[in-house]
Amino acid sequence: MNYQSVLVPLDTSQLAELALAKAVAVAERNNARLDLLSVIDTHQSNYYGGLMSGDLVNKLVDDATQYLAELSDQVKQTSQLTNIETHIRFGNPKSVIGIEFPHDHQTDLIMMGATGMNAWERALTGSVTDFVTKNSPADVLVVRTDLDNEPTEKALTSPYRTSE
Numbered sequence: 001m002n003y004q005s006v007l008v009p010l011d012t013s014q015l016a017e018l019a020l021a022k023a024v025a026v027a028e029r030n031n032a033r034l035d036l037l038s039v040i041d042t043h044q045s046n047y048y049g050g051l052m053s054g055d056l057v058n059k060l061v062d063d064a065t066q067y068l069a070e071l072s073d074q075v076k077q078t079s080q081l082t083n084i085e086t087h088i089r090f091g092n093p094k095s096v097i098g099i100e101f102p103h104d105h106q107t108d109l110i111m112m113g114a115t116g117m118n119a120w121e122r123a124l125t126g127s128v129t130d131f132v133t134k135n136s137p138a139d140v141l142v143v144r145t146d147l148d149n150e151p152t153e154k155a156l157t158s159p160y161r162t163s164e
Contacts, residue, residue: 001139002030003026003027003032003108003109003139004030004032004033004106004108005032005035005105005106005107005108005109006026006027006030006032006034006035006107006110006111007035007037007097007101007105007107007109007110007111007138008020008023008034008037008110008112009037009038009093009097009110009112009128010037010038010067010068010071011038011039011093011113012067013113014113015113015114015144016113017071017113018113018143018145018147019111019112019113019141019143020036020071020075020111020160021147021159022111022141022143022147023111024075024078024079024081026109026111026141027081028079028080028081032083032109033083033084033085034075034081034083034084034085035084035085035086035087035101035105035107036068036072036084036085036086036087037087037088037089037096037097037101038064038067038068038086038087038088038089039089039090039091039093039096039097040057040060040061040064040089040090041091041092042090042091042092043092064088065086065088068086068087069086071160072084074159074160075160089101093128094128094131094132094135097110097112097128097132098110098128098131098132098135098136099135099137102136102138103137107138108138108139109138109141110132110136110138110139110141111140111141111143112128112129112132112140112141112142113142113143114129114142114143114144129142147159
């Protein structure tokens with residue numbers, strides 16, 4: 001299988017960044033475009049009293065823009081990839097990652113971490129990863145191991161780690 005467009009949804013979690021590290025290798029082998037995506041969850045506005053102020057939205061966008069730019073720069077410095085695009089979308093991460101973005105960008109492979117949420121968040125909102133694997137038109141590879149293919153119960157290390 002030759003992939004042309006690899007999507008990596010990023011939420012600042014270590015598993016997402018490990019998925020990025022593995023996606024870089026896949027994109028290099030396939031000479032594919034690498035799409036880095038951050039989804040600003042508009043459904044989370046309920047956690048902010050039902051409203052997201054303009055200042056909060058601007059801060060979220062600025063943070064996501066900076067985060068994706070740092071990752072993109074690191075990938076360019078440490079790999080042979082040149083076709084890297086960053087994207088910020090608003091909406092429900094499940095549908096944006098699983099359906100909307102792949103449709104809009106002809107994504108044929110999604111590589112994502114097993115989860116960026118804790119058990120409470122998964123119980124409350126459901127797993128984005130589960131939704132994407134069940135509903136995406138693209139192939140989905142769920143990253144559960146580190147760069148040495150060891151289970152991630154150990155301390156995680158990502159070459160692209162930007163935050164602790």
